[in-house]
Amino acid sequence: MDSVYKHIDAHADEYVTRLGEVIAIPSVSGDASxxxxxxxxxxxxxAQLKRLGFSDIEAHHPGKQQLQGKExxxxxxxxxxxKSGTEKPTVLVYGHYDVQPxxxxxxxxxxxxxxxxxxxxxxxxxxGSTDDKAPIISWLWVVEAYQALGKDLPVNLIVCFEGMExxxxxxxxxxxxxxxxxxxxxxxxxxxxxxxxxxxEKPCLTYGLRGVSYFxxxxxxPAKDLHSGVFGGTVHEPLTxxxxxxxxxxxSDGKILIPGxxxxxxxxxxxxxxLYQNLxxxxxxxxxxxxxxxxxHASVRDTLMHRWRFPSLSLHGIEGAFYAxxxxxxxxxxxxxKFSIRSVPNQTPERIAELVxxxxxxxxxxxxxxxxxxxxxxxxxxxxxxxxxxxNFVAAKKAVEKVFNxxxxxxxxxxxxxxxxxFQEALxxxxxxxxxxxxxxGAHSTNEKIDRYNYIEGIKLLATYLxxxxxxxK
Amino acid sequence: MDSVYKHIDAHADEYVTRLGEVIAIPSVSGDASxxxxxxxxxxxxxAQLKRLGFSDIEAHHPGKQQLQGKExxxxxxxxxxxKSGTEKPTVLVYGHYDVQPxxxxxxxxxxxxxxxxxxxxxxxxxxGSTDDKAPIISWLWVVEAYQALGKDLPVNLIVCFEGMExxxxxxxxxxxxxxxxxxxxxxxxxxxxxxxxxxxEKPCLTYGLRGVSYFxxxxxxPAKDLHSGVFGGTVHEPLTxxxxxxxxxxxSDGKILIPGxxxxxxxxxxxxxxLYQNLxxxxxxxxxxxxxxxxxHASVRDTLMHRWRFPSLSLHGIEGAFYAxxxxxxxxxxxxxKFSIRSVPNQTPERIAELVxxxxxxxxxxxxxxxxxxxxxxxxxxxxxxxxxxxNFVAAKKAVEKVFNxxxxxxxxxxxxxxxxxFQEALxxxxxxxxxxxxxxGAHSTNEKIDRYNYIEGIKLLATYLxxxxxxxK
Numbered sequence: 008m009d010s011v012y013k014h015i016d017a018h019a020d021e022y023v024t025r026l027g028e029v030i031a032i033p034s035v036s037g038d039a040s041x042x043x044x045x046x047x048x049x050x051x052x053x054a055q056l057k058r059l060g061f062s063d064i065e066a067h068h069p070g071k072q073q074l075q076g077k078e079x080x081x082x083x084x085x086x087x088x089x090k091s092g093t094e095k096p097t098v099l100v101y102g103h104y105d106v107q108p109x110x111x112x113x114x115x116x117x118x119x120x121x122x123x124x125x126x127x128x129x130x131x132x133x134x135g136s137t138d139d140k141a142p143i144i145s146w147l148w149v150v151e152a153y154q155a156l157g158k159d160l161p162v163n164l165i166v167c168f169e170g171m172e173x174x175x176x177x178x179x180x181x182x183x184x185x186x187x188x189x190x191x192x193x194x195x196x197x198x199x200x201x202x203x204x205x206x207x208e209k210p211c212l213t214y215g216l217r218g219v220s221y222f223x224x225x226x227x228x229p230a231k232d233l234h235s236g237v238f239g240g241t242v243h244e245p246l247t248x249x250x251x252x253x254x255x256x257x258x259s260d261g262k263i264l265i266p267g268x269x270x271x272x273x274x275x276x277x278x279x280x281x282l283y284q285n286l287x288x289x290x291x292x293x294x295x296x297x298x299x300x301x302x303x304h305a306s307v308r309d310t311l312m313h314r315w316r317f318p319s320l321s322l323h324g325i326e327g328a329f330y331a332x333x334x335x336x337x338x339x340x341x342x343x344x345k346f347s348i349r350s351v352p353n354q355t356p357e358r359i360a361e362l363v364x365x366x367x368x369x370x371x372x373x374x375x376x377x378x379x380x381x382x383x384x385x386x387x388x389x390x391x392x393x394x395x396x397x398x399n400f401v402a403a404k405k406a407v408e409k410v411f412n413x414x415x416x417x418x419x420x421x422x423x424x425x426x427x428x429x430f431q432e433a434l435x436x437x438x439x440x441x442x443x444x445x446x447x448x449g450a451h452s453t454n455e456k457i458d459r460y461n462y463i464e465g466i467k468l469l470a471t472y473l474x475x476x477x478x479x480x481k
Numbered sequence: 482m483d484s485v486y487k488h489i490d491a492h493a494d495e496y497v498t499r500l501g502e503v504i505a506i507p508s509v510s511g512d513a514s515x516x517x518x519x520x521x522x523x524x525x526x527x528a529q530l531k532r533l534g535f536s537d538i539e540a541h542h543p544g545k546q547q548l549q550g551k552e553x554x555x556x557x558x559x560x561x562x563x564k565s566g567t568e569k570p571t572v573l574v575y576g577h578y579d580v581q582p583x584x585x586x587x588x589x590x591x592x593x594x595x596x597x598x599x600x601x602x603x604x605x606x607x608x609g610s611t612d613d614k615a616p617i618i619s620w621l622w623v624v625e626a627y628q629a630l631g632k633d634l635p636v637n638l639i640v641c642f643e644g645m646e647x648x649x650x651x652x653x654x655x656x657x658x659x660x661x662x663x664x665x666x667x668x669x670x671x672x673x674x675x676x677x678x679x680x681x682e683k684p685c686l687t688y689g690l691r692g693v694s695y696f697x698x699x700x701x702x703p704a705k706d707l708h709s710g711v712f713g714g715t716v717h718e719p720l721t722x723x724x725x726x727x728x729x730x731x732x733s734d735g736k737i738l739i740p741g742x743x744x745x746x747x748x749x750x751x752x753x754x755x756l757y758q759n760l761x762x763x764x765x766x767x768x769x770x771x772x773x774x775x776x777x778h779a780s781v782r783d784t785l786m787h788r789w790r791f792p793s794l795s796l797h798g799i800e801g802a803f804y805a806x807x808x809x810x811x812x813x814x815x816x817x818x819k820f821s822i823r824s825v826p827n828q829t830p831e832r833i834a835e836l837v838x839x840x841x842x843x844x845x846x847x848x849x850x851x852x853x854x855x856x857x858x859x860x861x862x863x864x865x866x867x868x869x870x871x872x873n874f875v876a877a878k879k880a881v882e883k884v885f886n887x888x889x890x891x892x893x894x895x896x897x898x899x900x901x902x903x904f905q906e907a908l909x910x911x912x913x914x915x916x917x918x919x920x921x922x923g924a925h926s927t928n929e930k931i932d933r934y935n936y937i938e939g940i941k942l943l944a945t946y947l948x949x950x951x952x953x954x955k
Contacts, residue, residue, distance in 0.1 A: 217710065221808045230772030236691065236896020239823050240735050240793030241767065241784050243775045247731055247796055254728035257721055259848040261714050293715065298704030301717045301851040310715050319714030321812050322721055326805065329798030329819060334695045334859070336821055338795050345803060347810055349713050374733040377775040385808070422710020 008409065011470050014152045019463045022148055023131060026462065027122035029104075029140045030133035036082065036105035036174040039075040045082040045170045048104045052085055052143070052168055059150050061087035061166070065190070069171075069178020082170030084182050086190050089150055089164040096195040096476055097163040099434075101426060102143035103172030103201065106135035107451050114453040130456040137457035138450035141465065142200035142443045143168055149470045161477035165194060172201075172426075180429050187433040196399040196476065197430045197438040200469070204445045205418045206287035210407045210468070213440035214395045215315060215419030216427060218350040220359045220387035224252060224367060225343045228378040233338040242338070243376045246328055249344045252370050252380075256346060257320040260303050261313065263348070265320075265366045271354045272317060279316075282395075282417045283308045292446070315419035319349045349421060356387025391428045391438075392419070399437035402475035409475075410468045441472065482883065485944050488626045493937045496622055497605060500936065501596035503578075503614045504607035510556065510579035510648040513548040519556040519644045522578045526559055526617070526642055533624050535561035535640070539664070543645075543652020556644030558656050560664050563624055563638040570669040570950055571637040573908070575900060576617035577646030577675065580609035581925050588927040604930040611931035612924035615939065616674035616917045617642055623944045635951035639668060646675075646900075654903050661907040670873040670950065671904045671912040674943070678919045679892045680761035684881045684942070687914035688869045689789060689893030690901060692824040694833045694861035698726060698841060699817045702852040707812040716812070717850045720802055723818045726844050726854075730820060731794040734777050735787065737822070739794075739840045745828045746791060753790075756869075756891045757782045766920070789893035793823045823895060830861025865902045865912075866893070873911035876949035883949075884942045915946065 015022075034048035035041040049066065056064050066083035082105065109119035117123040119134040131141075146166060153160050171177045183191070205211050226245040233242070257263050288307050294300055304310040313319065326343040329335045348359055367382050393400065395417050407415040424440070431438045443465035449455045489496075508522035509515040523540065530538050540557035556579065583593035591597040593608040605615075620640060627634050645651045657665070679685050700719040707716070731737050762781050768774055778784045787793065800817040803809045822833055841856050867874065869891050881889040898914070905912045917939035923929045 219710065219810065221810070223808075228771070228773055228775045233771060234896060235793070235795035235797070235821060236693065236823060236894070237788065238767075238771065239795045239895060240787035240791060241777055241895075242771060242773075243733055243735075243777060244795060246798070248733050250724055250728040250796055251733060254724040259717055259722050259725060259850040261717075293712075297702070297707060297712065297716060299702055299716075299851075301702045303715055303717060303851075313714035314711065317714060319709070321709035321713045321718060321810070322724055322802075323709070323809055323811055324720070324803030324813065325799055328796075328804070330800055330802070330804035332800060334697075334819065334821075335797055336693065336695070336795070337797055339798065345808065347709060347808075349710060376733040377773075377777075378733075420710070421713060421715075422708060 008471055008474060010156055011152055012467050014156055015148070015463060015466050015470070018148070019459070022463065022466065023124060023459065025144060026131065026136065026141055027133070029144060030122040030135055031120055033120045034105045034135070034170065035108045036171050037108055039077045039079055042079050042082070045105050049083050049085055049170050052104055055147050056085070056087040056166070059089070059147060059154065061089050063088045067182050069182065072177055081178050084179055085166070085168045086186070087166050089160060091160040091163050095162050097165060097193045098473060098476055099165045099167060099191060099194040099197045099430070100146050101167045101197065101199045101430065102146070103139045103169045104143060105170045105173050106138065106140070107173050109134040116454055124459065129459045131459055131462065132454060132456045134455055136455055137444035137448040138455065139172070139201045141457045141462045145443065145462070145466045145469050148466050149473065152470065160473065162473045163193070164473070165191065176426060179426060183429050184433050191434055194434055194436055196436050197434065198441050198472065199424070199427060199438065200441050200443050201424065202420055202440050202442045203448060203450070204287065204442055205416050206292060207445045207447050209287035209413060209416055210411050211416035211418045211442060212395070212400055212403050212407070213418050213420060213442065214400065215392040216390060216423050217315070217421050218354070218356065218388045218390035219347055219423050220350060220356045220384055221345070221347045222363060223343050223345060223383045224249065224380065225341065225383070226378050226380045227341045229340045232340045235336040235338050238338055243378050244338050245342050245378050246339050248371070248374055248376045248378050248380070249325065249342050251374055252367055253322055253344045253346065255370055256322070261319060263318060263320045265362050267362050268318065268359070271358060273352045275312070275316070283311060286311065286416050286418070314421040316351050318351055318354060320346060322346045350387070351390045352392050354390065356389060359387065360384045388423050388425055389428055391431060393438060397437045398479045398481045399439045399476070402479040403439050403441055403472050405475045405479070406468055406471035409471050410464055441468070443468070482945055482948060484630055485626055486941050488630055489622070489937060489940050489944070492622070493933070496937065496940065497598060497933065499618060500605060500610065500615055501607070503618060504596040504609055505594055507594045508579045508609070508644065509582045510645050512582055513551045513553055516553050516556070519579050523557050523559060523644050526578055529621050530561040530640070533563070533621060533628065535563050537562045541656050543656065546651055555652050558653055559640070559642045560660070561640050563634060565634040565637050569636050571639060571667045572947060572950055573639045573641060573665060573668040573671045573904070574620050575641045575671065575673045575904065577613045577643050578617060579644045579647050580612065580614070581647050583608040590928055598933065603933045605933055605936065606928060606930045608929055610929055611918035611922040612929065613646070613675045615931045615936045619917065619936070619940045619943050622940050623947065626944065634947065636947045637667070638947070639665065650900060653900065657903050658907050665908055668908055668910055670910050671908065672915050672946065673898070673901060673912065674915050674917050675898065676894060676914050676916045677922060677924065678761065678916055679890050680766060681919045681921050683761035683887060683890055684885050685890035685892045685916060686869070686874055686877050686881070687892050687894060687916060688874065689866040690864060690897050691789070691895050692828070692830065692862045692864035693821055693897050694824060694830045694858055695819070695821045696837060697817050697819060697857045698723065698854065699815065699857070700852050700854045701815040703814045706814045709810040709812050712812055717852050718812050719816050719852050720813050722845070722848055722850045722852050722854070723799065723816050725848055726841055727796055727818045727820065729844055730796070735793060737792060737794045739836050741836050742792065742833070745832060747826045749786070749790070757785060760785065760890050760892070788895040790825050792825055792828060794820060796820045824861070825864045826866050828864065830863060833861065834858045862897050862899055863902055865905060867912060871911045872953045872955045873913045873950070876953040877913050877915055877946050879949045879953070880942055880945035883945050884938055915942070917942070
């Protein structure tokens, strides 16, 4: 790989310049007035794919959406193939070319859509720098490097780039499911570079995600809001009932109080315990991230296990109650409590919803209230966990070791990346999350950045990963 | 009184026409753009007072206020005297000439600022009809009737009309306190006609009001909102703590759970029990008002005692949590729970605040949370209760019996009318609440009305009340 690494190092400035080019396209998917820029970013990618000799370039248009009172076209899901030989494995890589909104006045030190590289810190600032523009274009520079060096790519590469990830990936699942048996039929493994290192020092591979089940608990009493002077003390108040029920869901130290909820949680294995040693993480990281000392658990192991592999329940708020500053003496007529449960293997959304409903039923009857309630849970997202001993992960581990001279942390995420599970289920192949950026990159936040080190070494990592996929024992 | 009653009946249409005149002045105090109309309404009253020969007409200007981004003048508190003889008692009457906002599209069947009299129902519709324009102008028609009949008024009358009642009575208390020893120095009793009959059939005198203490319980954890995927299960969540504390304040059936809170509540006396017999009220009234069957208590007595003479605690909402429709997986960083306690004799706001703080302290420590909290209670409003056997009430009772041929209900209100207590404390004289309208008048609501019957008989009632005050044994 020496020649590839040399080529990448020699062209590092060019890669950074091109990152600046794509940061300058404000492809914000959540703002109707920016939709043309999302399409422009898609067109930029298609032009690059064509220039690099990708074949079967297809722009799948998922249709239209209603956004901010306008009906507008959804940006395309772009598929393209780089064929290197039928005997070689086929790797599908996914990424997204849309970004979160950003305004300088939100607290950015530089214009968010103008790339600024700080030479002294090595940081490259700009909206989309780490999420997810550097990762997606890095796949292109890998192909370009092999071409420049006159080398065959060690695998067949298929790219799948979407432009709606920051806005619910509208239309993506249908396309993946439809193309599973056609465009994606020869795929052997999937690699997604759209998350982050656990810390700031050490690369990682990510093998698990929690699922999420969201609940709406609606309690109704009077037909309209009442004045607490006139009615306080004489009627059952929906908000009082809601506080009683929701206070019984979870303790201050995070224990879910719904009977049976932990029954389906997979036991911690010895092999798993070993993954929690020597992680690039300390409690100071979470204290810094929250700017507080409010952690529940005293060790890194317990803290990360409760983020990654145990369920949690968070209360989010109430719709229908008084929420503004100041004092208002209202008795709200109808309130909707919002909470969600982060789920883990082997919990299922169906079983979780059943347990929650049974518990809320029982607690509500205990109240003896004359109010009425209903509890609703939209379709829940499942958790995901991969086999860290599968060849896809072994290849990635070797690649990290070659590029960074260290073994990667094996991590999970507490949140969900729904496309992971869609690929897993639609294709039935191993999916790997191979992050490029660091935990402090500020994706979705102000002053988003990627370190030049992570970007350039990341290009090497992706190249090496493809080499290892080609040669790893399957 | 026959000649007075005859005069009033003969001029009923004229009184209705003049009510239409003042309804047409949209004196909305809560809307900066309507402030000129509030002043116009004040000028209308001053012109009438001058025409009727009131003396010492003073317009007290409380200064300026900030409203909707503008600095505007507060409308005047208008004082005027009608002197009838130094040997006669002096009655101070209070009312307000501002009104609540109203828009036809809110659900009014007629234009709110154009009076419409429905001949078939006898209802006179219009914003301010019952709250509080008919009552305040009725005092003027009493004086006018005596003049027309060549009779001396049986008392000295002082009027105090304000234009900010619907917007917190800004500046009024200071004026009352300042004038207690000057303009109001000869006052023997106070009469306020600014509330409503208990039902729709029977007049009442009102002798009590609950106080109110408002609480803000703030719980803080992280410095900024967190993502429940990343942090759920690993940090103490402020909203979880808030639900735990607030759920422990009151039961679904309205029992306040704060230890000691009922200790200062005055015992129900036998004399008081008798006041709860034969009231013009049924549980159907509260079911109709709330459009629900969610009453806690099974009898009228228990229901009204819990509205009037027992404390209640209502939860109002949360500031800082998610409140919009839809699903959001946020862990709010700082939340402020809002609740209030309606208080009764002999509770004091100071003691209530102390008990609440002690309880919240104890419950918060039980949580073992690393979050921090503070509880704040702005200056609480005291409850008020009058002696129903005082001559002011006896006079009013006799007046009701003469005009309506029935004994009045003796009622309280669950809410507060702060000016009542201000007069009571500043002047040290008996204050009487003598309502003119019915419980279904819809003050503050759409389709506000006053029945022609209540308005015209109400004028007779005020006149008769003054006669009785002059002759009652003191």
